Amino acid sequence: MESTRLDRWLWAVRLLKTRPDAAAACRGGHVRVNDRPAKPATAVSPGDEIRARVGDTTRIVEVVRVIQKRVGAADAVTCYIDRTPAPPSDTPPPVARRDRGAGRPTKRERRVLDKFRSGLS
Structure with a gap:
C-alpha cells in the first residue's frame, strides 16, 4: 500500500477523533499536505508533511507508514514522526502576597494591586 486518503489516515493514526471530523477539518482548510491546502481525498504517502x-x-507530522484501518495508540504513533514544536513554557504570573494577619488591604494598597493586575493582562 503506497498511499491512502488523507481523512482516513488522520483518523487511523488518531490525530482526529472521527473520520467525519477529519473530513470536516480538511474541507475547512485546517489541514495542509506539503504546504498545500488538502481535500479529504488527497493521497497521502510516506515522506509527506501534514499540518493539521x-x-x-497545529500538529506537524511526517508520514512514515500508511495505514487505512484504525489501530491502537501504541501502533498509531509508529506511523508518523511528530515534528510539532514544543509549546512555549508559560510561567505562572507572580501572585501578590500579603502577610498573614495583615487584615484587608487599604484603599491605596488596593489601587496598587489593581494596577499590578491590569498590567499582567
Missing part, C-alpha cells in the same frame, strides 16, 4: 490544526494547536 487540532483544537488550539
Whole structure:
C-alpha cells in the first residue's frame, strides 16, 4: 500500500477523533499536505508533511507508514514522526502576597494591586 486518503489516515493514526471530523477539518482548510491546502481525498504517502490544526494547536507530522484501518495508540504513533514544536513554557504570573494577619488591604494598597493586575493582562 503506497498511499491512502488523507481523512482516513488522520483518523487511523488518531490525530482526529472521527473520520467525519477529519473530513470536516480538511474541507475547512485546517489541514495542509506539503504546504498545500488538502481535500479529504488527497493521497497521502510516506515522506509527506501534514499540518493539521487540532483544537488550539497545529500538529506537524511526517508520514512514515500508511495505514487505512484504525489501530491502537501504541501502533498509531509508529506511523508518523511528530515534528510539532514544543509549546512555549508559560510561567505562572507572580501572585501578590500579603502577610498573614495583615487584615484587608487599604484603599491605596488596593489601587496598587489593581494596577499590578491590569498590567499582567
